[in-house]
Amino acid sequence: MLTVHAAKGLEFIAVHLPALGEGKFSARNSGGGTKLPSGILKPEMLGWGAEEEQCLFFVALSRACDVLNIYRAKQYENKPTEPSNLLELITEVLPPAQEAVKRPKTLLAIKEELSQRQPQLNFEQQALKDYLDCPLKYQYRHELKIPYFPPESPISKARLCVYKVWDKINQRIKNHFSVDREFINQTFEEVWNEQGPTNHPYAPEYRQEALAMINWTLKIHPPNIDVLTRPIWTVKLGDAEITLYPDYIKLVKENQQTILVVEKLNFGESPRKQIDEIIYALYEEAALQNRSDSNVRTEIKASIMTNQVTLPIPVSLALKDKGIQSYQNAIKGINNGSFTVRETKLCPLCPYYFICPAEHR
Numbered sequence: 001m002l003t004v005h006a007a008k009g010l011e012f013i014a015v016h017l018p019a020l021g022e023g024k025f026s027a028r029n030s031g032g033g034t035k036l037p038s039g040i041l042k043p044e045m046l047g048w049g050a051e052e053e054q055c056l057f058f059v060a061l062s063r064a065c066d067v068l069n070i071y072r073a074k075q076y077e078n079k080p081t082e083p084s085n086l087l088e089l090i091t092e093v094l095p096p097a098q099e100a101v102k103r104p105k106t107l108l109a110i111k112e113e114l115s116q117r118q119p120q121l122n123f124e125q126q127a128l129k130d131y132l133d134c135p136l137k138y139q140y141r142h143e144l145k146i147p148y149f150p151p152e153s154p155i156s157k158a159r160l161c162v163y164k165v166w167d168k169i170n171q172r173i174k175n176h177f178s179v180d181r182e183f184i185n186q187t188f189e190e191v192w193n194e195q196g197p198t199n200h201p202y203a204p205e206y207r208q209e210a211l212a213m214i215n216w217t218l219k220i221h222p223p224n225i226d227v228l229t230r231p232i233w234t235v236k237l238g239d240a241e242i243t244l245y246p247d248y249i250k251l252v253k254e255n256q257q258t259i260l261v262v263e264k265l266n267f268g269e270s271p272r273k274q275i276d277e278i279i280y281a282l283y284e285e286a287a288l289q290n291r292s293d294s295n296v297r298t299e300i301k302a303s304i305m306t307n308q309v310t311l312p313i314p315v316s317l318a319l320k321d322k323g324i325q326s327y328q329n330a331i332k333g334i335n336n337g338s339f340t341v342r343e344t345k346l347c348p349l350c351p352y353y354f355i356c357p358a359e360h361r
């Protein structure tokens with residue numbers, strides 16, 4: 001945590017800017033400044049404080065490289081407070097405000113609940129991933145149900161458009177309608193105008209990239225009823241069951257051998273990093289549990305759309321053991337109520353950074 005003055009000349013991946021209630025952003029009205037006897041300032045100098053405050057505000061805003069979160073309370077010192085008029089300077093680019101919630105439960109209530117509850121047996125893949133990233137983040141999001149607003153960037157909006165277009169194409173295929181170029185273009189236009197980063201200065205570049213990703217994905221997976229897109233799969237680990245959603249699943253015949261191909265689509269991650277992702281251990285186990293007979297061989301793949309490559313993922317026994325063990329530990333941790341912090345250098349991007357008690361300030 002540091003003052004805006006101290007942040008001058010620095011840049012951060014994420015900036016959290018508190019106290020944007022009227023008169024709260026600077027020390028102007030806090031009583032800390034020196035009051036000059038009236039008449040010392042010339043009339044034209046009276047607005048200088050406000051101008052300086054605006055400059056300071058823009059210094060604070062421009063420290064953020066990727067994520068900027070602005071906060072204000074509805075009341076300060078028990079007095080209802082309006083939004084700072086500094087926010088009027090950026091209304092055109094401000095997204096709609098997101099309401100925070102009051103702390104939903106007291107710590108005592110949480111402890112009591114934990115001691116009484118039955119072990120949880122059904123888990124979503126994303127929830128377990130959250131736990132593996134940081135158990136405290138899992139608790140905030142999935143136990144305390146504190147709204148989770150992931151950082152919104154033009155890249156994430158463009159990628160969301162890619163997913164939406166796939167969903168619409170796949171829905172059409174499932175309904176037994178054909179998918180032609182005209183449908184794809186029209187769907188992309190609609191989705192882009194609704195959800196794309198259309199106001200961003202680099203909107204044309206993001207648009208081109210999103211379209212290239214869709215076209216490449218359709219080239220490697222031409223719309224086809226035999227390819228299952230985002231099927232709901234379950235995998236049993238002991239008594240627990242995990243629901244997961246691989247992006248593509250298909251059965252292929254090769255030299256009299258039936259192969260069950262399970263594929264995950266990724267944006268941007270380094271192809272090398274794919275090999276270490278423990279989610280593939282879960283895919284491997286799910287494929288073994290879901291295949292129609294034991295002669296069907298499984299093949300796990302990762303397609304990286306930004307690089308336009310598809311990689312086979314060799315899930316070694318060691319990687320599988322390690323992955324399955326991690327998921328089992330996560331399930332055990334959740335059922336034991338173990339929600340410790342796991343700080344990483346990505347913490348400033350966490351939606352709960354501002355309320356997290358970890359010592360990363």
Ligand code: SF4
Pocket residue numbers: 133134135136137341342343344346347348350351352353356357358
């Ligand atoms: S800020 Fe970091 S340590 Fe805190 S909840 Fe988020 S991920 Fe966990």
